[in-house]
Amino acid sequence: MKAQLGYQDALLVVDAQNDFFPGGALAVDEGDEIIPVLNAWIEAAEEAGSKIYATRDWHPENHSTFKPQGGPWPVHCVQGSRGAEFHPRLNLPSRTKVVSKGDEPDSEGYSAFQATDLSSRLQNDDVVRLWVGGLAQDYCVKHTVLDALKTGLEVHLIKPATRPVNLNPGDGDEALQQMLAAGAILEESPEGQVVAKHSVVRMAHL
Numbered sequence: 269m270k271a272q273l274g275y276q277d278a279l280l281v282v283d284a285q286n287d288f289f290p291g292g293a294l295a296v297d298e299g300d301e302i303i304p305v306l307n308a309w310i311e312a313a314e315e316a317g318s319k320i321y322a323t324r325d326w327h328p329e330n331h332s333t334f335k336p337q338g339g340p341w342p343v344h345c346v347q348g349s350r351g352a353e354f355h356p357r358l359n360l361p362s363r364t365k366v367v368s369k370g371d372e373p374d375s376e377g378y379s380a381f382q383a384t385d386l387s388s389r390l391q392n393d394d395v396v397r398l399w400v401g402g403l404a405q406d407y408c409v410k411h412t413v414l415d416a417l418k419t420g421l422e423v424h425l426i427k428p429a430t431r432p433v434n435l436n437p438g439d440g441d442e443a444l445q446q447m448l449a450a451g452a453i454l455e456e457s458p459e460g461q462v463v464a465k466h467s468v469v470r471m472a473h474l
């Protein structure tokens with residue numbers, strides 16, 4: 269069955285920033301394959317009047333997860349840098365609500381709910397269901413999905429809209445199992461379907 273989006277749904281695009289795509293500082297293999305999928309979902313969310321959120325890693329230069337500070341990652345998504353910008357082919361509308369995370373040196377910031385106001389913003393927007401895609405499946409997407417479930421939201425993982433970084437082989441699959449075990453619902457469709465009031469509009473393009 270195809271996804272049905274309405275006004276109490278929100279699309280949450282996680283960290284679709286230059287540094288996580290091929291050519292970036294922390295590139296995720298095949299990361300760019302998610303762009304047309306995310307764009308199709310953005311278009312469906314626009315049509316349905318669903319909210320659109322986009323998270324971004326927004327790190328200071330001395331972030332604790334960076335290698336020079338003894339962390340696991342190369343320097344990436346530094347505040348104001350080109351690597352921290354959203355991918356240029358991602359069609360985020362101007363009404364997109366941006367959530368910055370990891371903006372303090374010691375805030376790890378994998379989850380979009382850690383040290384942000386995302387939870388109250390979703391509540392104020394009357395959101396009951398989240399549709400999540402972006403990068404990376406085994407870090408920021410995983411932690412965001414797990415925290416979203418803890419807040420009581422219904423959470424759908426759009427599988428074709430995410431890819432793992434696989435620091436260790438199998439991390440992506442393990443993350444997927446963890447999300448499903450915690451109650452996330454697997455969404456395999458590369459596009460969303462809109463429920464507009466009483467009529468159903470099919471989004472037949474990609």
Ligand code: VGL
Nearest residue numbers: 283341403404407408409
């Ligand atoms: C991420 C590794 C390091 C992510 C962020 O967005 O998944 N992964 N920082």
